[in-house]
Amino acid sequence: MVKKADIGSKRLISLAPNTWVQWITQRSHLEVQDILNTEFQWIERESDVLLKVYSPEIGEFLLLNELQLRYNQRMPRRLRAYTALAEERYNLKVYPVLINILPQSTKQIIPNRYESEILGIKAYQDYQVINLWEVDVNLVFEQKISTLLPFVPILQGGNSENNLRLAVRELRKDEQLKDLEPLLSFFASFVLDIPLIQQIMRWDMTVLKESPWYEEILKEGLQQGEQQGLQQGLQQGLQQGLQQGLQQGESALVLRQLTKRFGEIEFSITQKIQKLPTSKLEILGESLLDFSQLQDLIDWLEVH
Numbered sequence: 001m002v003k004k005a006d007i008g009s010k011r012l013i014s015l016a017p018n019t020w021v022q023w024i025t026q027r028s029h030l031e032v033q034d035i036l037n038t039e040f041q042w043i044e045r046e047s048d049v050l051l052k053v054y055s056p057e058i059g060e061f062l063l064l065n066e067l068q069l070r071y072n073q074r075m076p077r078r079l080r081a082y083t084a085l086a087e088e089r090y091n092l093k094v095y096p097v098l099i100n101i102l103p104q105s106t107k108q109i110i111p112n113r114y115e116s117e118i119l120g121i122k123a124y125q126d127y128q129v130i131n132l133w134e135v136d137v138n139l140v141f142e143q144k145i146s147t148l149l150p151f152v153p154i155l156q157g158g159n160s161e162n163n164l165r166l167a168v169r170e171l172r173k174d175e176q177l178k179d180l181e182p183l184l185s186f187f188a189s190f191v192l193d194i195p196l197i198q199q200i201m202r203w204d205m206t207v208l209k210e211s212p213w214y215e216e217i218l219k220e221g222l223q224q225g226e227q228q229g230l231q232q233g234l235q236q237g238l239q240q241g242l243q244q245g246l247q248q249g250e251s252a253l254v255l256r257q258l259t260k261r262f263g264e265i266e267f268s269i270t271q272k273i274q275k276l277p278t279s280k281l282e283i284l285g286e287s288l289l290d291f292s293q294l295q296d297l298i299d300w301l302e303v304h
Contacts, residue, residue, distance in 0.1 A: 076114035080125035096127035150183040159191035
């Protein structure tokens with residue numbers, strides 16, 4: 001059985017927790033003691049990472065990380081609730097941080113405080129906001145922040161072929177980082193041409209589907225498909241956009257596997273594979289495990 005991929009928030013931050021915390025707070029003396037359970041009664045979400053941190057100056061405290069694909073208006077209230085629940089459960093002060101990965105399509109002011117009032121009673125909760133598109137890409141390589149490597153293309157100044165290749169090299173240096181490559185390819189697709197991305201690296205839809213990020217990624221794909229659909233007919237455009245994205249990802253994965261096994265594939269064969277529907281590509285992905293020579297692939301394509 002194939003091991004399930006883990007490219008969620010907890011995995012990313014756990015790669016170098018001290019470096020992450022020191023970058024978040026801009027305090028070099030902090031040390032992470034533990035990654036704590038974020039399940040609070042009926043609440044449990046993959047995007048939350050709770051770290052127990054030690055500071056020589058203030059002692060132990062909690063750093064609550066909330067990574068969001070895009071900001072939404074529910075976040076201030078959610079951060080207020082999570083901060084209170086974490087403080088109550090662990091009896092430690094909490095430093096909450098909201099990390100937004102992608103910018104909104106419209107210019108929106110992202111608050112760094114929750115505030116409410118009823119009958120003269122007020123509630124406040126401050127939190128730090130980090131927008132990744134405002135983070136200088138050079139910091140990732142200079143400070144060796146491995147957690148941010150998959151996000152390099154969408155960082156400030158990161159949308160170039162050179163930075164993508166550099167991020168890929170850094171991921172491939174470390175065995176623990178290699179399975180983050182599909183996530184890097186996904187974020188690269190927002191700013192670079194997909195053929196270029198596929199030429200440089202792998203786009204593994206299987207890994208993405210098995211990750212905690214997939215639901216957010218799917219929502220993003222649906223939104224993009226809907227925007228395209230506004231020009232071509234809403235429902236039809238949405239369906240076509242989503243299917244095309246899935247089909248391209250599956251065909252790229254199959255071609256990568258075939259190339260690794262049999263070497264360079266003829267252009268005419270590549271074209272046939274790229275035209276296959278997603279359902280056929282999934283069958284081919286399983287069947288190629290039984291192929292012993294390139295002729296087996298040619299025979300399969302003739303039948304299907």
